[in-house]
Amino acid sequence: MDKEKFIISKFQNKFIGDDGAVVGSYVYSKDLFIENSHFKKEWLSFYEIGRKAMMVNISDAIVMNAYPKYALIGLMLPKNTSLSDIVELNKGIKDSCLKYGIEIIGGDTISSNLIGLSVTIIAKTKRPIYRKALKDGEILAFTGNLGGSLKGLKALLNGGKIGKNSRFKNIILRDKFFYKASRYINSAMDISDGLKSDLPKFLKNKDIKLRYNFNKFEFNSGEEYEILFSCYKKNIKALKNIAKKTRTKVTFFAEVKRGRYRKYGKSEHF
Amino acid sequence: MDKEKFIISKFQNKFIGDDGAVVGSYVYSKDLFIENSHFKKEWLSFYEIGRKAMMVNISDAIVMNAYPKYALIGLMLPKNTSLSDIVELNKGIKDSCLKYGIEIIGGDTISSNLIGLSVTIIAKTKRPIYRKALKDGEILAFTGNLGGSLKGLKALLNGGKIGKNSRFKNIILRDKFFYKASRYINSAMDISDGLKSDLPKFLKNKDIKLRYNFNKFEFNSGEEYEILFSCYKKNIKALKNIAKKTRTKVTFFAEVKRGRYRKYGKSEHF
Numbered sequence: 001m002d003k004e005k006f007i008i009s010k011f012q013n014k015f016i017g018d019d020g021a022v023v024g025s026y027v028y029s030k031d032l033f034i035e036n037s038h039f040k041k042e043w044l045s046f047y048e049i050g051r052k053a054m055m056v057n058i059s060d061a062i063v064m065n066a067y068p069k070y071a072l073i074g075l076m077l078p079k080n081t082s083l084s085d086i087v088e089l090n091k092g093i094k095d096s097c098l099k100y101g102i103e104i105i106g107g108d109t110i111s112s113n114l115i116g117l118s119v120t121i122i123a124k125t126k127r128p129i130y131r132k133a134l135k136d137g138e139i140l141a142f143t144g145n146l147g148g149s150l151k152g153l154k155a156l157l158n159g160g161k162i163g164k165n166s167r168f169k170n171i172i173l174r175d176k177f178f179y180k181a182s183r184y185i186n187s188a189m190d191i192s193d194g195l196k197s198d199l200p201k202f203l204k205n206k207d208i209k210l211r212y213n214f215n216k217f218e219f220n221s222g223e224e225y226e227i228l229f230s231c232y233k234k235n236i237k238a239l240k241n242i243a244k245k246t247r248t249k250v251t252f253f254a255e256v257k258r259g260r261y262r263k264y265g266k267s268e269h270f
Numbered sequence: 271m272d273k274e275k276f277i278i279s280k281f282q283n284k285f286i287g288d289d290g291a292v293v294g295s296y297v298y299s300k301d302l303f304i305e306n307s308h309f310k311k312e313w314l315s316f317y318e319i320g321r322k323a324m325m326v327n328i329s330d331a332i333v334m335n336a337y338p339k340y341a342l343i344g345l346m347l348p349k350n351t352s353l354s355d356i357v358e359l360n361k362g363i364k365d366s367c368l369k370y371g372i373e374i375i376g377g378d379t380i381s382s383n384l385i386g387l388s389v390t391i392i393a394k395t396k397r398p399i400y401r402k403a404l405k406d407g408e409i410l411a412f413t414g415n416l417g418g419s420l421k422g423l424k425a426l427l428n429g430g431k432i433g434k435n436s437r438f439k440n441i442i443l444r445d446k447f448f449y450k451a452s453r454y455i456n457s458a459m460d461i462s463d464g465l466k467s468d469l470p471k472f473l474k475n476k477d478i479k480l481r482y483n484f485n486k487f488e489f490n491s492g493e494e495y496e497i498l499f500s501c502y503k504k505n506i507k508a509l510k511n512i513a514k515k516t517r518t519k520v521t522f523f524a525e526v527k528r529g530r531y532r533k534y535g536k537s538e539h540f
Contacts, residue, residue, distance in 0.1 A: 006353060007345065007379050010360040021375035023340060023392070026296075030342040030377055030390055037346070037380045070293060072300040074388045075277065076307070083276060090280040105291035107300055109277050110307045118344045118388030120300055122293070 019060035027123040029060035034116035050092025053117035055171040066123035073107035074118035132187040140254040150221030177248035184235035194222040289330035297393040299330035304386035316355040320362025323387035325441040336393035343377035344388035402457040410524040420491030447518035454505035464492040
């Protein structure tokens with residue numbers, strides 16, 4: 001058992017396994033976004049740091065079919081952070097809040113050697129979508145194109161530069177498609193660790209195999225924040241319509257069959 | 271304007287100024303507890319780190335007169351953290367949760383150079399207590415003894431050792447007194463930065479002076495997590511009774527009078 005699994009096992013609770021915890025009609029999610037763990041300082045502007053920290057958290061609310069309402073923000077900032085950097089960071093956070101109608105209701109600021117944000121999103125939902133055990137015949141799909149984030153990360157790790165629209169810098173969330181599509185969707189999660197390590201988490205039941213060959217997809221790219229979901233075959237048409245209307249690419253890539261799930265080796269984390 | 275004030279001004283929202291944000295009957299609070307900002311690794315055991323991170327957050331819920339129910343926990347842990355350290359950290363967190371009936375509902379774990387916890391507490395209240403502007407004649411009081419935390423911190427900064435019951439290591443919260451006393455209390459906050467810097471925050475109105483001489487109190491000691499509160503004079507007797515019943519020391523130390531509040535120099539942060 002690796003260390004992360006050990007930690008998760010020690011903190012086991014009935015909510016674990018989903019992107020957020022549902023209590024009544026609220027969905028709570030919390031993700032850290034910390035220098036040297038998620039990014040190098042020179043890779044992102046302060047604006048981009050603020051925006052990405054918010055977007056990875058908003059993503060959790062969306063894939064639970066919840067509307068983000070409030071945010072609590074913990075800020076770790078080095079003592080030498082300039083006032084203009086703070087203004088930029090704040091703008092990155094605020095722009096994301098504005099886009100999704102989120103009100104910042106509290107938080108904490110400390111000086112630290114590392115730049116870091118801890119974001120808690122409080123979202124509301126009438127019908128949360130969980131990661132459920134899949135049934136025979138269900139279809140798996142994902143939104144968008146995979147691979148952009150890994151491509152950006154590789155360029156950065158090699159000392160290169162990436163454009164401001166690289167997926168690594170600028171996450172695109174699929175809320176427009178997903179909220180409309182939610183009534184046709186059985187189970188969902190965001191692709192944050194790469195399909196290779198997220199897919200086994202999604203396939204909670206152990207006796208499943210996937211019918212399609214999908215070597216053509218980018219399996220290793222994490223931090224895509226595209227949505228992996230399942231639906232019944234009869235709903236594919238409705239979903240394709242919503243995808244078209246919301247100009248969202250959706251790839252239906254596999255069908256659930258009883259059998260053993262084929263593993264794809266060890267996942268690679270940054 | 272110092273940098274912290276600048277940051278707070280940029281993130282200004284209508285909830286700022288209280289220990290938690292009240293939304294409906296819920297109170298949300300979030301504090302970071304990060305190595306080298308709040309503690310040195312060698313000062314606290316992993317058990318003590320977990321416990322203190324929880325207690326400083328639970329404190330925020332209590333002083334809002336709210337009962338903590340759920341927690342989200344973001345963990346930053348160095349790659350070389352041993353499994354037994356993780357077990358200890360978990361035990362420190364869990365013991366505090368058990369004591370206050372808190373259920374952990376989610377969180378996030380990442381590897382980082384720094385040990386750190388970001389805790390969000392979701393609490394319930396029927397009658398939140400805010401930091402309100404004080405009225406002429408109101409009495410100020412605080413629970414417990416001040417100074418223990420600073421004494422511990424000074425010993426540690428001088429390379430000394432402190433006992434496991436030092437206030438710096440082991441925070442005592444005044445929930446038993448405070449929940450019972452809440453109906454007699456007008457305004458409250460926890461003493462996290464020391465009375466010297468917390469008192470001006472508490473005295474929101476600018477035209478106040480305090481009647482008593484209180485040079486005998488420890489003004490500089492932060493992280494006490496004793497409670498600073500205000501009440502009407504007529505309620506002192508009832509509060510003294512509750513203090514006696516719950517074996518809680520309470521010091522009524524000042525009376526609010528119109529006039530200018532006397533400043534006590536610059537506050538010192540660790």
